Amino acid sequence: MPDLGKYADTVLSAYAASLLLLVALVVFSILRGRKVRAEMEKVEQRMTRNG
Numbered sequence: 001m002p003d004l005g006k007y008a009d010t011v012l013s014a015y016a017a018s019l020l021l022l023v024a025l026v027v028f029s030i031l032r033g034r035k036v037r038a039e040m041e042k043v044e045q046r047m048t049r050n051g
Contacts, residue, residue, distance in 0.1 A: 004011050
């Protein structure tokens, strides 16, 4: 690990915050995708029954 001097805490906390936000975005995207997929399957089932 490089020597960051007196800015080590600031730099490492910025990296941690960025990583946390990226992980949160991925998790929310996956959850939203599952929800949308389930809704689309319901709509398709209704359309095939009425079609």
